Amino acid sequence: MGLFTILAVSIFFSSPAFAFASSIMMNEVMFDPAGTDTGLEWIEIYNGSDSVADLSGWQMYPDGVGYYTFSSGFSLSAKTSAVIHLRASGEDKDTDLYFPAVTGNMGNTSGSVALFSGEPRGKGTIKSFVQWGKGGESWE
Numbered sequence: 001m002g003l004f005t006i007l008a009v010s011i012f013f014s015s016p017a018f019a020f021a022s023s024i025m026m027n028e029v030m031f032d033p034a035g036t037d038t039g040l041e042w043i044e045i046y047n048g049s050d051s052v053a054d055l056s057g058w059q060m061y062p063d064g065v066g067y068y069t070f071s072s073g074f075s076l077s078a079k080t081s082a083v084i085h086l087r088a089s090g091e092d093k094d095t096d097l098y099f100p101a102v103t104g105n106m107g108n109t110s111g112s113v114a115l116f117s118g119e120p121r122g123k124g125t126i127k128s129f130v131q132w133g134k135g136g137e138s139w140e
Contacts, residue, residue, distance in 0.1 A: 023049035037105040
């Protein structure tokens with residue numbers, strides 16, 4: 001039986017490079033639910049701004065699962081969240097999105113999730129990043 005783990009994340013950037021960072025962030029990551037992980041892992045994103053955020057073409061990379069690309073026209077209302085359900089099927093709605101990837105699950109003892117505003121993926125487009133477990137092993 002797996003351990004029930006929720007990683008609640010608050011990310012604050014203090015460097016000048018992130019002074020204008022996006023108000024879209026990963027709020028919670030469920031990377032090790034009780035029982036089997038498949039179909040039960042999820043990531044919650046949050047729009048902390050006072051306006052609607054268009055996430056068309058944004059990409060999320062949950063380590064071990066593959067890239068999830070937000071569909072054209074997807075937007076997140078002000079001060080609201082949406083959950084991306086990994087390796088699960090369902091009908092996308094404003095608050096629930098489904099990524100039935102054919103690859104593996106996120107790591108239970110170490111891993112990371114990165115959120116990019118588009119391509120090329122890198123320091124100019126990374127908007128939120130979460131890492132857990134072993135130190136020194138990140139997307140960077």
